Amino acid sequence: MNTVQNFEIFAPKLVDRKEYFSAGHRACQGCGEVLALRLLLKGLGDDVVVANATGCMEIISSAYPQTAWLHPYIHVAFENAAAVGSGVEAGLKALRRKGKIADRDVKTIAIAGDGGTADIGLQALSGAMERGHDMIFFCLDNEAYMNTGIQRSSATPFMAATTTSPAGEAIPGQRTGKKNVPEIMVAHKVPYVATACPSYPIDLINKVKKAKAVKGPAYIHIFSMCPTGWRCASEITIKLGRLVVETGVFPLYEVENGKYRLTMEVPEKLRPVGDYLKPQGRFRHLTPSNIETIQERVNREWEILMNKIECMQPW
Amino acid sequence: MGKRIGMEVGIAAAEAVALCNIDVAAVYPITPQSHIAEHMADIIHDGRIDAEFITVESEHSSISACAGASATGARVYTATSSQGLMLMHEILPIVSAMRLPVVMGNANRAVSGPLNIWNDHGDIMPQRDSGWICLFTENGQEVIDLSIMAFKIAEDPEVMLPTVVNIDGFQLTHMIEPLEFPTQAQVNKFLPDRKPYATLHPDNPMTMGCFNMPDIFTETMKAKDTALWNSKKTIVKVFNEWGRQFGRKYNVVETYKAKDAETLILTMGSMGETASIAVDEMRKAGRKVGLVKLRLWRPFPVEELRAAIKGCKTLIVMDRAISFGGAGGPVATEIKSFLFHDKGRPRIVDFLMGLGGRDVTVGDFIAMVERAKNKKDETYEYYGVRE
Amino acid sequence: MAKKKTEQKKWPEKWHEVTPGCMVFEPGNAANYKTGSWKAQRPILDTKKCIKCGICYIFCPEACIQEDTEGFFQADLGYCKGCGICAHECWPGAISMVEEEE
Numbered sequence: 030m031n032t033v034q035n036f037e038i039f040a041p042k043l044v045d046r047k048e049y050f051s052a053g054h055r056a057c058q059g060c061g062e063v064l065a066l067r068l069l070l071k072g073l074g075d076d077v078v079v080a081n082a083t084g085c086m087e088i089i090s091s092a093y094p095q096t097a098w099l100h101p102y103i104h105v106a107f108e109n110a111a112a113v114g115s116g117v118e119a120g121l122k123a124l125r126r127k128g129k130i131a132d133r134d135v136k137t138i139a140i141a142g143d144g145g146t147a148d149i150g151l152q153a154l155s156g157a158m159e160r161g162h163d164m165i166f167f168c169l170d171n172e173a174y175m176n177t178g179i180q181r182s183s184a185t186p187f188m189a190a191t192t193t194s195p196a197g198e199a200i201p202g203q204r205t206g207k208k209n210v211p212e213i214m215v216a217h218k219v220p221y222v223a224t225a226c227p228s229y230p231i232d233l234i235n236k237v238k239k240a241k242a243v244k245g246p247a248y249i250h251i252f253s254m255c256p257t258g259w260r261c262a263s264e265i266t267i268k269l270g271r272l273v274v275e276t277g278v279f280p281l282y283e284v285e286n287g288k289y290r291l292t293m294e295v296p297e298k299l300r301p302v303g304d305y306l307k308p309q310g311r312f313r314h315l316t317p318s319n320i321e322t323i324q325e326r327v328n329r330e331w332e333i334l335m336n337k338i339e340c341m342q343p344w
Numbered sequence: 345m346g347k348r349i350g351m352e353v354g355i356a357a358a359e360a361v362a363l364c365n366i367d368v369a370a371v372y373p374i375t376p377q378s379h380i381a382e383h384m385a386d387i388i389h390d391g392r393i394d395a396e397f398i399t400v401e402s403e404h405s406s407i408s409a410c411a412g413a414s415a416t417g418a419r420v421y422t423a424t425s426s427q428g429l430m431l432m433h434e435i436l437p438i439v440s441a442m443r444l445p446v447v448m449g450n451a452n453r454a455v456s457g458p459l460n461i462w463n464d465h466g467d468i469m470p471q472r473d474s475g476w477i478c479l480f481t482e483n484g485q486e487v488i489d490l491s492i493m494a495f496k497i498a499e500d501p502e503v504m505l506p507t508v509v510n511i512d513g514f515q516l517t518h519m520i521e522p523l524e525f526p527t528q529a530q531v532n533k534f535l536p537d538r539k540p541y542a543t544l545h546p547d548n549p550m551t552m553g554c555f556n557m558p559d560i561f562t563e564t565m566k567a568k569d570t571a572l573w574n575s576k577k578t579i580v581k582v583f584n585e586w587g588r589q590f591g592r593k594y595n596v597v598e599t600y601k602a603k604d605a606e607t608l609i610l611t612m613g614s615m616g617e618t619a620s621i622a623v624d625e626m627r628k629a630g631r632k633v634g635l636v637k638l639r640l641w642r643p644f645p646v647e648e649l650r651a652a653i654k655g656c657k658t659l660i661v662m663d664r665a666i667s668f669g670g671a672g673g674p675v676a677t678e679i680k681s682f683l684f685h686d687k688g689r690p691r692i693v694d695f696l697m698g699l700g701g702r703d704v705t706v707g708d709f710i711a712m713v714e715r716a717k718n719k720k721d722e723t724y725e726y727y728g729v730r731e
Numbered sequence: 732m733a734k735k736k737t738e739q740k741k742w743p744e745k746w747h748e749v750t751p752g753c754m755v756f757e758p759g760n761a762a763n764y765k766t767g768s769w770k771a772q773r774p775i776l777d778t779k780k781c782i783k784c785g786i787c788y789i790f791c792p793e794a795c796i797q798e799d800t801e802g803f804f805q806a807d808l809g810y811c812k813g814c815g816i817c818a819h820e821c822w823p824g825a826i827s828m829v830e831e832e833e
Contacts, residue, residue, distance in 0.1 A: 104553030116412025156401030264815030
């Protein structure tokens with residue numbers, strides 16, 4: 030065992046031990062999304078105000094008169110986390126400038142699920158990022174509307190079965206590919222865009238810290254494993270997060286001022302997607318030829334990303 | 345008191361808000377509110393006031409941003425109209441439920457479809473159940489005065505409710521009127537800094553926007569309803585204070601030659617001025633006609649209305665919005681409902697008129713009073729429609 | 732500056748006890764809600780095998796695994812929902828899941 034491995038093994042002990050999201054929240058067993066939330070809050074530390082969208086993380090954390098939040102927190106509606114965050118940021122900025130609150134940096138963050146980001150919240154997100162608010166937007170992406178009962182969103186992957194994209198005789202699940210919101214954020218010239226996954230906690234926390242240091246907008250898209258919605262065992266949550274990265278289905282990367290960088294080890298050959306698909310009930314209906322189709326799509330996306338990493342220069 | 349100057353009312357609304365030391369304005373442009381938005385931007389970009397101006401990408405986001413900013417303790421203003429207000433609709437009851445004292449100017453305009461950019465009250469009426477304090481203005485001076493008073497009412501610790509000031513689109517927003525502005529020192533004295541009940545700040549973390557299970561939702565709703573009803577005390581108090589300081593006295597229900605009137609016309613907003621001329625003419629002809637104007641729509645000033653209409657035989661309600669397939673215009677329906685059990689209540693005649701910018705002249709008011717005389721029942725009627 | 736004006740009752744019952752805007756002034760009071768009863772299995776830590784790496788701690792969605800005075804990471808069964816992530820991720824195999832008894 031060399032020192033580097035030792036460091037990796039014991040790295041969990043080095044993260045901020047303070048918890049910013051209390052136990053007693055009502056997330057499902059083995060929820061990858063609440064773990065993502067717990068870790069990102071560790072990355073943020075203190076001096077944060079949270080604007081949250083309606084969704085799983087809101088429902089499981091704030092049944093009046095209880096709250097799992099330790100930060101100042103506001104929830105208004107489903108589609109407007111970025112707009113509410115814009116207001117929070119502007120309010121804090123004005124009050125600080127006018128000497129009405131303490132003169133120190135307080136970071137505004139907005140959190141939404143994939144529906145609240147890629148679908149109903151996309152307009153508010155685009156507006157907030159374009160206006161350049163000093164705010165981090167987190168998309169906790171569990172690839173469907175889990176809170177309402179596993180309906181498809183535009184972030185649901187190709188061929189996944191959900192309650193509104195069922196695996197039927199004629200149509201085998203979701204007909205479209207996953208909307209690439211990080212790419213949309215890059216197109217907004219957001220200075221820091223990253224993808225992350227709670228199975229890689231140190232990577233996730235480091236990205237959050239980087240985003241917090243940016244003066245301006247930042248966007249982090251966090252893959253959030255959902256055993257309930259994906260119909261798989263709760264204990265394999267972390268394993269699924271590793272598999273999605275190792276198969277190249279959800280690569281970990283960051284884009285700083287337009288410059289792409291892979292933050293995972295570049296594998297010589299990606300693991301076959303079947304390894305990731307097979308443990309999940311939402312992909313149970315797939316035939317070998319379906320899996321082959323998905324494999325081809327993943328390979329193509331991977332190549333596109335590698336090209337960007339190679340070619341794109343910082344703006 | 346400063347001297348009178350000629351100014352467009354929409355611009356005056358922005359100037360009045362600028363006197364209120366606001367911290368954040370989030371505004372999305374829409375006709376006929378756009379002059380308010382543009383002038384607000386001018387004031388902030390010229391550095392005349394120290395505030396953040398958020399050029400949101402929709403009205404849904406403007407009201408959402410206002411909620412977020414207000415939650416930090418900032419004094420917040422937005423303005424909209426018609427479709428913009430409809431787009432805000434989802435967020436309006438959340439802002440009031442969260443007890444965030446956002447102030448909004450609404451340039452009243454018809455609601456699509458078909459598209460029509462002119463004045464009626466079809467935009468604000470669908471928002472009546474959203475828990476906002478809802479005020480109406482009759483002329484430019486009232487727009488200035490009520491825009492300033494709205495902050496004091498909304499932010500009062502006994503109230504903590506968002507407030508909308510209705511300004512009739514074009515008929516008021518685009519009029520140039522002689523106006524009198526209070527000085528900055530006078531406004532500072534009248535309207536001190538906001539003292540928020542709670543704020544989003546790491547120095548004292550707290551949670552806003554919890555959801556309610558069925559076991560508490562009803563209680564929360566009653567608490568909100570009670571808060572809105574109770575706000576009338578503060579509204580009257582603030583009106584009186586304004587009267588003492590500036591000499592212009594406001595009432596939640598205004599009357600004109602109503603005391604001995606057998607027939608009363610009831611209006612809201614800018615129509616009141618035309619109606620008062622009609623009353624003068626009818627009085628000259630010896631008719632006992634008077635005028636009642638609702639300044640406050642929510643909470644509904646029921647006692648004040650009862651006092652104002654006491655003794656009158658016919659109450660003619662001018663409704664500028666429609667409840668399709670319903671009991672009539674929203675104002676008349678409401679009044680009928682309140683007065684249902686009152687012994688000797690007046691006959692209530694409900695005219696739907698002045699829709700989508702259709703002019704209502706002095707002659708029209710006189711004609712409606714004539715028509716009301718012969719009307720047998722209390723069903724609603726479209727006035728001036730080509731049959 | 733944020734401040735609270737009134738003492739908040741733990742559980743409002745009557746309508747006038749509801750805090751304005753349903754605001755909650757007690758951050759993290761969800762800890763009063765014990766989720767431990769949800770579990771069908773409980774994690775058992777074998778301290779002989781445990782190398783105190785903290786991998787179970789970092790991956791616990793409940794934030795209910797914390798380091799004890801001896802440096803072992805122990806799950807608070809008052810909150811543990813029995814998802815089994817810790818046992819699955821513990822590479823020295825120091826955590827096993829056992830059926831919860833009624």
